[in-house]
Amino acid sequence: MTERHSSAEEEVHEAPELVMRDVGRRIAEVRRSRSWTQEEAAERLEMPLKNLQRIERELQNLTIRTLVRVASTLGVRTADLFTPPVSREVRKGRPPKRGE
Numbered sequence: 001m002t003e004r005h006s007s008a009e010e011e012v013h014e015a016p017e018l019v020m021r022d023v024g025r026r027i028a029e030v031r032r033s034r035s036w037t038q039e040e041a042a043e044r045l046e047m048p049l050k051n052l053q054r055i056e057r058e059l060q061n062l063t064i065r066t067l068v069r070v071a072s073t074l075g076v077r078t079a080d081l082f083t084p085p086v087s088r089e090v091r092k093g094r095p096p097k098r099g100e
Helices: 016-033 038-045 049-056 064-074 078-082
Strands: none
Touching (some): 016 049, 016 064, 064 078
């Protein structure tokens, strides 16, 4: 007799790299929705700019503590950062300067 598992009991396989990518892109989306530059966000987070850039480009793993702090600073719930980003396209280059 074979046991059937409900979907809640089924084993789920997620690639950590994909989760990091989506969370980083989601952080960037929320930051841009606030019209904050990376520099402004890093200052508000009291974090080196390089660290924020690495997080947004999925090059730096986040601790739960940092993830909660980022969400709080952005004014969203931590769980909101796990929502899939609107776009998975990589944005290249500098955005236009404000007022242009």
